[in-house]
Amino acid sequence: MTALLDAHLVAERDGFTLDVRLRIAAGEVVALLGPNGAGKTTALRVLAGLHPLAAGHLTLDGADLDRPDRRVWTPPERRPVGVVFQDYLLFPHLSALDNVAFGPRRRGADKRAARARAKEWLDRVGLGDQARRRPRQLSGGQAQRVALARALAVDPALLLLDEPLAALDARTRLDTRAELQRHLGAHPGATLLVTHDPLDALVLADRLVIVEHGRVVQEGDAATVTARPRTDYVARLVGLNLHRGRADGHAVTVGELTLTTADTVHGEAFVAYPPAAVALHPSRPEGSPRNVWAATVTGVQRHGDNLRVQLTGPVEVAADVTPAAAAHLGLIPGRPVWAAVKAAETRAYPA
């Protein structure tokens, strides 16, 4: 597959350097996932032309839009890029229809054609009957859909979405996410979704690109990223314990602890296992589990129906236990316990 978007984004912003390579094929949805301050929004602004590249290049549909070393720069209004902003930024003085017609009108359509096109898009997002409303008369979910229609109405080669669901309440978010998935699936151009919500990324994107401190730390489809996290941030996102160590066959040495795994790896390796795989015992357990170590409770939080226990010791680990087990163990911070993980529930892979 040839990439519609081929970019190496290097930008400075607020004393922070972004250095990210991105390739997105036509019809592909890529999620740029990362913690706050990782540079996601800067990447989006650079792609939209709202912030210049310091180095690198930005090529969209075969055309260089930003290439500092060749002094090429296309201003935002001449880029085939559509943006859905986090708080939508619908023009408050224009109706929903005129908001959507704004793009086609600026790109040369006459007033009637632009409005016809806008009406078509509003129909497509299910808001044909709200065309005359002003943005402040729309609900959050409706405003989000108008913003999407407005960005798509100019047929962008690249569609950018900045935390498109962050401003919505939980119930609306569920419906809007499903709806958004449908529209992103129908978009023939490249789509980049910027988010810090792993669920949005997993549901909406074909591929995840994870950035931390302005760099790509991991990249891949949802299955790979969730099964094989490569940083603590990604591990937390997907809810896994993650350690880095040296592997020699089935044994991975993490600090002073040696964990036995079912997988065979050699050299630098990661070990990952879910918190539910960690069993806690008041005294050293006898019998089957081979990965056993002494730990100290540092915190306990509710997690669904269970409790999530934070442990310190040779490794920092989270363990999920039932409320009954927690009561039995008397889990309070400072309490010494024994942690055990079965080799069959761990996964090891090269670092």
Next chain:
Amino acid sequence: MSRTVRRQRVPIALLVPAGLGLTFLVLPLAGLLLRAPWTTLPRRLTEPGVLTALRLSLETATVATLLCVVLGVPLAWLLARVEFPGRRLVRALVTVPLVLPPVVGGVALLLVFGRRGLIGSWLDETFGVTLPFTTAGVVLAEAFVAMPFLVIAVEGALRGADPRYEEAAATLGAGRFTTFTRVTLPLVAPGVAAGAVLCWARALGEFGATITFAGNYPGRTQTMPLAVYLALETDLQAAIVLSLILLTVSVVILAALRDRWVGST
């Protein structure tokens, strides 16, 4: 609201000067109303001289305001949205007419636009246009002193408006000028309106620069404030009537702006 908030003690050292200050501001206006020749008012209002001066005042203030809007709004945009070297200096220069005594403004205008002034002589020789002591001169003098009010109000509105709307417009294909006319201007329209009203009120009351630069010719350059001043020397009653008209206009403007500037408690 049945419960009243506990009465707060007001220190007497603040209450007394505050009361005196209020009296000082209100008393002269009350005096104007008390001494007004109410019985002869209708007749005096329809005197040709009064109507001429009023019409000239309203017309010149309106044209001056239009001039200020056409030149001042882009200037405010430049100050609010474009970073350029010396921007602080330009902003300071814009506000100079605010603090400059208007008479000095009038003298300065004469030096530039007078028949032997820097630009005035060129205008006179090339186009045969003379500005001083004409109605156009009145407009120029009023615009000079009133423009800062508009620029400051509009710049404030622009700084308060979220510039990300302009970025959104850019991503939709709007160039900077289109963005200005289609997005920025509608967003700051209330600020422009407020600035224009303030500007108009200032132009309407303008005296010093007008009398210095445009003189005091009835029907041509004699605006209401000049008429008041002239009447004061000959006919006190007429001065009071003219003052009442200006007071009425001011109060109407204040009422129109109430929600925006005064009533924000």
